[in-house]
Amino acid sequence: MAVVTFPRKEFEKVIGKIDEKMQERITMFGTPLEFLTDEEVGIEIFPNRPDLYSLQSYLRSFLAFLGKKTGLKKYKAHKPEKNYEVIIDKSVKDVRPYTACAIVKNLKFDDEKIKEVIDIQEKIHSTLGRNRKKIAIGIYPLEKIDLPIKFEARKSQDIKFQPLESQKEMTASQILRQHPTGREYAHLLQGKEKFPIFVDSKGEILSMPPIINSEKTGKITEKTKDIFIECSGSDFEILKKTLNILVTMLAEMGGKIYQMKLRYKKEELTPDLQPEKMKISIEEANKLLGLSLQEKQIKKLLEKMGYNYNSKNNEVEIPAWRTDILHPVDIYEDIAIAYGYENFLPEIPSIATIGEEAKEEKIIRKISEILTGLGLIEINTHHLLTKQDIKKTGLKPKIEVENSKTDYKILRLSLLPSTLRVLSKNIDAEYPQKIFEVGVVFDKDDKQETGIKESKHLAIAITPGNFTELKQIFEYLARMLALEFKIEETEKENFIEGRVGKILLKDKELGFLGEVHPSLLKSWNLKMPLTYLELSLEEIFGSLS
């Protein structure tokens, strides 16, 4: 969840006072207001709208939503001047194949703006950029660079420069091993023989993406007027969009955008601020939203969301910085937002359908009605157990989850450990304790789609318990469900010899009931005798439906 923080003063200068109504408008724009103080406005930006991360671009879109300065905002991208070139060497193909670059001039930076530029880079890196894996952004003062620039990959020993926040020159491997930022992102270049760098025409290394810039050329200051921006990664389309987000934000700060020639095999020009076009259908939009809007109204709503609409060919012009428009439905949602979610009248269509409870759930409900009728209390436990639980019950872990943030990491094979845990937490509660649970247990099974067989089990525990009472409960349950079980003497680890029976339905063993052995009680610190039943319900589901 990305929450951006804007200075309230700047924000109110443009849109007016943030009163209760305005707070509501912010949320209904699809950007929930998270907090509001005298100095700051905190707004949540969903991951599909990285174009709203900066104050300038947020206000651009929000003003239109409020009905001021509607329609597609146009920015001029000047043609490249001589030398405005980036040569992409084929050596980067295996490490970081693409870059999209631009030059922005005439900027006036102050502390606040420098912070904003750094903030938006970080926000994009951590969201859309998937922690720099997909996108890494670099911004450099143009006066320290000699164009044209080359994007190439070199072996570690051939890369030597002074990275940001470092006193000395380092090689690529040194940066990845020793520099804090290097270490943090080293995994992104793991196993690569060569590492990507931007290098200027004098051979000065500007940066090693996606890791770090050079201290000499990679730092903007209040004196910086003109900058060079590059976005590098593996998906050229997304890099171009990211570049557009950045340059239009800088243009809102007063900058002049210049394109660069990207010398791939086939030459490309970036940034490309031409709007994308997508055909929509008025009928489809109305049908999906349950509205009957005229084309004129839809055009107006689209303009409130920063689009242009051409009624001749039903085409929508999409801002070049929107990354989230994959399909006309994405535009239809924006129509709904502009129309106002609060203006839709909720409606239940008068179609007759018949409700139906899942059979299993119905049987489980009946079982718990029968057991609660006998005064038993239902418990509800986790499906994941700790290694300790398994060990204390004398079992072996079989199915484990990866990287659990807690000690709970084993999928349970039986309800016994869960039940014992509950009893051990309740040794001071009133006795007798009669509890039951219906829960899922897991076992490996190659025949299943997931390689795991899940079955619903019933567990009953009575403490202080005697075998007769438990058997009475079980037999009552069986009679009420009209099922004919057989019980045969058996032996079971953790249970007292001669006091365990297996439960059979049509000669198939479904579970057991018996008195728990004192050694197991001891290992769980239980002080009272305990009788326990566990039964798979899967066969019962089958024979009752």
Place this chain on the structure above:
Amino acid sequence: MEIEKLIERLNPDERAILPYLTEKTLTKISEKSNLDKIRVLRALEFLNNKNIIKIKKTEKKIIDLGNNGVIYLRIGLPERRLLNLLSERKTLSLEEAREQGKLSENELKAGIGALKKKALIEVKKGKIIFIGALEEIEKRSLEEQLIESLPLPYDKLKPEQKLAFENLRKRKDIIEVNVEKEIKVDLTELGKQIITEDLTKLTKYKDMIEELTPEMIKKEEWKGKKFRKYDVVSKVPAINGGKKHFVNQAVEHARKIWLELGFKEMTSTLTQTSFWNFDALFTAQDHPVREMHDTFYIKNVEGKLPDKKLVGQVEKTHEKGISGSKGWKYSWNKEEARRIILRTHTTALSAHTLASLRNLKNKKGKFFAIGKCFRNETLDWSHEFEFNQTEGIVVDKDANFKHLLGYLKEFFKKMGFKNIRFAPAYFPYTEPSVEISAWNEERKVWLELGGAGIFRPEVVVPLLGEYIPVLAWGPGFDRILMDYYNIKDMREMYKNDLTKLRKIKFWV
């Protein structure tokens, strides 16, 4: 008349103790009435409720003999035994004193100490020498007098008894102080009136019927007799009954709502392939939600993918897009889709359901599910790695956004939320998307209840084989539940504290 009525309501025990209430203490009343203390106490409480008496609970310190005290009472205090020896011979060696007086080392010390204090002896070169007047030997000491008169209440001790008590208290186990909780009874004005009534009248109530027995019914013995009136207001001991777990009660309530609205229940397993949980729902394989940081992946188990046609469609949708979509434009990996996870949302069930409608001619229906889902989370007051979600989909060619809001509004109204707000939201698999919030009057804030939307064509087309609008929602369930039961700590949900489970109210 009032009094008459009151007397009619007295139970036999109350009547039995009534004449002895002036005795004031529980012990005495119990002795006189010949009822055990517990029965008297209960009767007193009933009388207290009827405002006939006022019960006062007091504590009394009682001084009594300790273990050694009991022995000394019989054989004499060590100093007495020493004195007896000294009355025969004025000088004794320590050895002789110990052996002939049958004194232990400690007793000897204590005895010598006590006599020295009274200046009756001195000890010189291992000898005890009597130096007091002979008549002193005969005199019984204050300590001796005290132990003979025990037990005594502490506040009744005379000054010289108090002195003896202080002396003996320092010595081992001779006396002990017991705190006796005493119940004292004071008659109220009403009580005084009742007992000034002719108490012999009480005998006439002896014929009142207490418990109605089968015998009485059979023989009609109740005829012409009065039933003793019970005190229907007094408290009785609490009992508890069998009960479903409160989470399951809430789940059942929600299930009933969906059934009332004509929805059919979907079920599936808690473990799922990533394919059903993510890929089929157009969640790109590099989406952060798919990282181990958020999702439980199962070690060393690999799943199977469904039929090739469906997998191919999903692959194409991710890579290049389908039905007018641009897709995510990356290389989709089958292995990733085969990884097994604990389902992160019940939306995986909706994906299964849509695929099951694929070969039907008339693809429509309303479906719901309620179930456990998992996320790799820490465990504290605001985090749980298991949570409940309720899922619903409506597959209908005429379904639209207004219907979506309609179903949600109705469901939440039935769940007890009257003031609902819908705001724009984002989920990878729905467009438009909506976030449902409920107004919390107590805290004056909108509380998020969960998300909903209309499935994207990128989800529907591969699963269903064609585009039909599918309304979908999957609000978490636990916040609603915690709100209802006023639970502040998430760990309470699956703690299974039996005392609390016995007490917690039903979901009604």
